[in-house]
Amino acid sequence: NVLSMTDILSLYDSITLGEMSGIRLMNRTDTKFVTTKQMLRKLLLLAKDDYCTQEIDGERIAPYYTVYFDTPDNAMYCRHETGHANRQKLRIRSYAKSGQSFLEVKTKNNHGRTHKKRVTMPTFNPQEPQHDLMFRPQDDCFKDYEEFLANNLRYDPTILTPKVENHFNRITLVNKQKTERLTIDFDLAFDNIRNGQHMEMGSIVIIELKRDGRQPSPILKHLMLLGIKPMGFSKYVIGYALTDDTLRRNRIKPRLRKIAKLMAQ
Template sequence: MDKLANDIELMARQLPPITLKEMSGIRLMNRTDQKYLTNVPTLKRLLELTRGSYYAQEIDGQRVSPYATTYWDDLQTLGMFRQHETGRAPRQKVRVRTYLNSDITFLEVKKKDNHGKTSKSRVQVPSLEAVMHEGAGDDFLAEKTGLHLCDLGPAVGNRFNRITLVNYDKTERLTIDFGIQFYNYATENRASMNNIVVIELKRDGRCPSPILPILRQLRIKPAGFSKYCIGASVTDPDLRINRFKKRLVKIRKVAEA
């Protein structure tokens, strides 16, 4: 664990733990999702302010969980990237995600419909390599998308660390991602966003939220952040990124604040 992850681990340990089993009982029936963007110093202040209101998810004695994800696309057209870049809906993404602490891997399909609702389905696979070289999960992919793995290829990979917070009333869940790193399979370029933090708030819209006043106090504002699209944009200098130019400027300002 690097120094930043260790620092966040220690701060998350100031919150009482909640287990995966306890998390599975949380049902947000009228859920709303919103992403926020901030930096590491502000994250540390946020974690201090959540004491007394939030649990921190603990898995195998750890509060920080490392993830590795690879996004797949049509490598000739980058059609899934283009769907997002042009704001098209409905749209979908295909990814392989590994939970590095447990070495468990899933092939996942995320879809967003015309109403902005996001759904995710997944199937466990042996590894990223098994998807790349053995076609693991192809039947699942065909069922969910009508595509086959031979139609796609690995486009952008990332690694990041995540902590997950749950409020005491169990009406909202925050995933907090930091230490984000990207790798582009086509250009072989790498990029890091070590000072950027992506917060995703999933909450029952009918219930009071203890995090919203904290976000306002710290001037953390809503902001979209697609790890695939941002990762592609910062690792491929020839990519058309019109829709993401302003977002990249904002990300830079947040990182430097």
Template sequence: MNRIGSILQGFAPISLEEMGRVRLMNRTDTKYVTTVPRLVRLLEMAVGEYRVQEIGGLRDMPYYTCYFDTPDRDMFIQHERGRKARQKIRLRVYESSGTAFLEIKDKDNRGRTDKKRVPASGAGEDIVPYSDFIRAHSRYLPDSLVPQVRNRFYRITLVNRLLIERLTIDTGLRFHNVPTGTGCSLEGLVIIELKRDGNTRSPAGEMLRGLHIPSAGFSKYCMGMALTDRQARQNRLKPRLRMLGRLLCPEQPYGLSFTTVYNNK
């Protein structure tokens, strides 16, 4: 990852305050899944077109997330079954700044996402302090929610010079399943999310196409669950698990099996 840090130093910085000026009124979100070598090439191509968010001298920020669900994992099951209208509840900690939020993300039948959040007190996983917020914005009762999957990663955030496009790049993904105690590391994987105004040209989109990096859905919660719990439903997730295999273990002609991913913690 030293090569990535070196390339990031070539980007002009953008502060957190300036990031507040980014306005995406007709936003579209697209995810991409790739590997570190292709990320290196993407960053080399993007230096002249984008600025990188910098906080306290850091340009590659550590994040911590804890996903909450019911004991029978109803939110995970709704996603795995392909239900379009669904919800996620998570604690997100921005470790470089020490700020944290309890977030509720709703996706409707048209694929639009609405996120509501309230400031949280650090990385504590006690849901009780947020009971009123959860009752106001979720169909799940606070006392029905327990920690299910913890997730850590590093995030690079790029913004184009016109402040109308944002690119988040996540690396070093690690998962820990709270009930099973199982962990999983996807160190070589890169998750990219392109957030842009739907009516504007996207330099990053053109770069991704040029590098033959296709769009692909990737839910950190659902993939983390599938990789760390042998009992979790995974029928709809199998194509994603096979994709991970092709990217991380190309020497295996049929991709990485679930068991192999599960055991390579």
């Protein structure tokens, strides 16, 4: 009798969004792990005494929507795929439950640290996303975000277009010491905006450990016990590569093979 994700999460103490806001970790180190839903159930049972789970309006699993932008020659994708440590992404991230959307610039530096800057997008509707959204100088949309983009983005925003979007469900855990956050994403589905390709990732689960500096982490011993190893996984890069055969993928081929293997389990 397999416990559902909801059953297992009901064993956890909860933490509110308000309490979570104290744990910003805006200057943080991230480590990602890729596994399956079957392994995730085991992990969640092992970790239940060390972590609280975020609860919003009685729900412990939150649906997310994201759309990623890139240049006409996919410069952001290419920088990531060719292994540049210093790179950026531009996306709109929506929290489907609250209806809140943010325009976000994610910058990774040579030291492996991720900085995220964001601004709210009150007019964006994730239920009916605009696939032709552009930051054209003549549009009000551009005026609203011009300063934010000028201050944070290294690319010319006026040439960027939406490339790929995703939907997924997320569980957020916080350790009892409040020194780290763990996001667990599953039920991933990608849609390529340019060619209409749709891809669902089945049982794949992406776990991301976000912590300030080098604090000891209770989850690491459980991950080791279950044989879940660190693995880079950019939702943008993997989602784009899986829905467009024309993109170069030399460096991420081994990763795509591992993911295919996990999906086949």
